[in-house]
Amino acid sequence: MTVRTRPLLLLDVDGPLNPYAARLPRPRGYTTHHLRPANWLARQTPGSRAHRRGLRVRLNPAHGPMLTGLPFELAWATTWMHEANTMIAPGVGLPDDLPVIEWPELFATDPDGLFWKTRPLVEWADGRPFAWVDDMITDLDTTYVATHHDGPALLLRIHPRRGLRERDFATLTNWAKLL
Numbered sequence: 001m002t003v004r005t006r007p008l009l010l011l012d013v014d015g016p017l018n019p020y021a022a023r024l025p026r027p028r029g030y031t032t033h034h035l036r037p038a039n040w041l042a043r044q045t046p047g048s049r050a051h052r053r054g055l056r057v058r059l060n061p062a063h064g065p066m067l068t069g070l071p072f073e074l075a076w077a078t079t080w081m082h083e084a085n086t087m088i089a090p091g092v093g094l095p096d097d098l099p100v101i102e103w104p105e106l107f108a109t110d111p112d113g114l115f116w117k118t119r120p121l122v123e124w125a126d127g128r129p130f131a132w133v134d135d136m137i138t139d140l141d142t143t144y145v146a147t148h149h150d151g152p153a154l155l156l157r158i159h160p161r162r163g164l165r166e167r168d169f170a171t172l173t174n175w176a177k178l179l
């Protein structure tokens, strides 16, 4: 498979890469970072403890090499937008210049109950085959993509307690092979 024909792998940060609901304070393989993304900072009270400390994010430095080893072209599909390249990529070991989906509106309410990312993401993919890893995907989104996207798609819901696991990498690899 040449790079040009590779499917896209659209990456969410909170859930798949940062297992924010993990039970353990230090999940195995993960390191803890305190980051200050603009979207988060805007919601904090200036001078508060959270504002000073930053947002706790756990990242697994093994994930980057595992992701770049997959037969996909990676892109960010996250509220972190360009800050995924500057703040998340170094912690997971990904290149800092991946394409970024720029959302028209964050957390927009969808009239049909879709996840707010789904419509703009399908538009961005523009018919290219894609896999999408996110903790907020529902069956409604899977149905929407099946009927509105002119190409193969794999929507993989990742539990925010566990983040991306070996089995998810295997699922992605197998799906790409079948294209």
Ligand SMILES: [Mg+2]
Binding pocket: 012, 013, 014, 015, 016, 134, 135, 136
């Ligand atoms: Mg998420």
